């Protein structure tokens with residue numbers, strides 16, 4: 001059975017990132033929880049998961065249910081992080097994971113409701129290797145990554161590694177290979 005526990009180290013990072021990159025979430029209720037072991041989805045380990053809690057679940061989770069709210073006001077977000085994974089990550093990776101989950105949390109200002117946003121890009125590394133940047137969203141994703149390597153170029157305290165090997169930031173990393181690309185702070 002999965003055991004859940006409070007995740008203050010996740011919350012601390014989120015509360016630093018929200019004013020910087022997720023200003024629309026400043027006044028939104030977000031709960032941060034650890035699960036003891038990662039879930040798997042389609043054979044991949046799930047490092048984190050962003051959820052929206054609504055309806056009866058949100059009503060039951062509200063501390064003061066006697067307080068009158070408008071419709072939907074009780075909905076809130078939960079960021080769930082796999083503790084077994086979290087303990088293996090560097091601080092840089094922990095920040096990226098929290099930022100990733102926060103990117104899933106969004107507000108639909110037309111309907112005034114909380115929504116879970118899907119990823120900007122979903123693609124297989126093998127398809128990019130065979131067909132290149134065939135979709136606009138994939139190209140934008142790689143352009144963003146290349147911008148990142150440019151930024152790292154100017155910051156000697158951070159270097160890039162691919163599969164644990166140092167990477168020349170001038171190489172087009174995402175086109176040349178696949179594997180775990182990560183930033184390493186010296």
Ligand SMILES: [Zn+2]
Nearest residue numbers: 100101104119
């Ligand atoms: Zn995601």
